[in-house]
Amino acid sequence: MHRIYMHPLPVRVWHWSNAVICVMLCLTGIQIRYVGLINLMPFRMVVAAHNWLGFLLIANTFIWLLFYLSSDRIRTYHSELNPIKLFRESVRQFVYYGYGIFKEAPNPFVASIYRKFNPPQSMTYQLIMLILLPIQCVTGILLWDLTRYARAVAFFGGVRVVDTVHVLIFIVFVFYIPFHAYLGTLGRTPMEHFKAMFTGYEESDEGESTDKAE
Numbered sequence: 001m002h003r004i005y006m007h008p009l010p011v012r013v014w015h016w017s018n019a020v021i022c023v024m025l026c027l028t029g030i031q032i033r034y035v036g037l038i039n040l041m042p043f044r045m046v047v048a049a050h051n052w053l054g055f056l057l058i059a060n061t062f063i064w065l066l067f068y069l070s071s072d073r074i075r076t077y078h079s080e081l082n083p084i085k086l087f088r089e090s091v092r093q094f095v096y097y098g099y100g101i102f103k104e105a106p107n108p109f110v111a112s113i114y115r116k117f118n119p120p121q122s123m124t125y126q127l128i129m130l131i132l133l134p135i136q137c138v139t140g141i142l143l144w145d146l147t148r149y150a151r152a153v154a155f156f157g158g159v160r161v162v163d164t165v166h167v168l169i170f171i172v173f174v175f176y177i178p179f180h181a182y183l184g185t186l187g188r189t190p191m192e193h194f195k196a197m198f199t200g201y202e203e204s205d206e207g208e209s210t211d212k213a214e
């Protein structure tokens with residue numbers, strides 16, 4: 001059994017702060033959008049909390065971005081450019097999640113430090129981190145001060161368009177978070193990936209042990 005240093009400290013700090021902030025943004029967002037459904041605090045206060053959490057999310061995202069931009073670990077986010085290989089490996093992964101896992105078949109994907117994510121997982125993280133999260137942050141800033149950003153809001157089609165995009169991405173996150181947490185339990189033991197996201201180390205039967213310095 002080998003111990004692989006899979007998640008460097010900045011990724012772990014970013015990830016768990018991000019998880020807490022996102023859950024709180026979803027809860028405060030639900031109170032703002034669906035008035036009466038939940039009641040965490042007075043309305044004015046929940047709007048202020050949502051705004052502050054939004055700015056925290058933006059600042060925290062820079063930890064993730066700056067770490068990956070300054071590290072060779074960014075290779076883990078490189079896409080598979082061969083469409084046939086991508087398709088074949090994705091199908092194999094879906095068959096595993098939908099069937100093989102119930103038959104105790106081995107996971108067809110073996111993670112390594114520069115290839116942490118299986119193909120569907122890699123595409124999902126790219127969609128979330130490079131497209132949906134940035135759009136959510138930009139639309140959030142525009143909605144935060146509609147007067148100051150009136151020209152930008154008009155450029156994107158008006159308040160309704162900006163607000164609809166913000167709410168649609170919020171709905172994606174509300175479904176994404178529990179689904180992502182569920183997939184996190186599909187290691188060899190239900191807690192394996194969670195532990196790794198705290199300690200940094202993932203255990204593997206293949207490859208060689210790697211340490212923090214590597």
Ligand code: HEM
Binds near residue numbers: 011015181
């Ligand atoms: C309660 C909420 C959450 C839990 C329990 C959770 C759990 C996990 C676990 C166990 C991992 C490590 C396994 C893996 O690499 O897939 C992980 C990685 C990851 N999670 Fe989460 N997560 C949560 C919220 C979020 C949110 C809200 C986002 C994005 C908006 C997110 C984005 C990611 C990304 C991008 C990675 C890969 C990180 C990297 O190595 O670069 N997670 N999560």
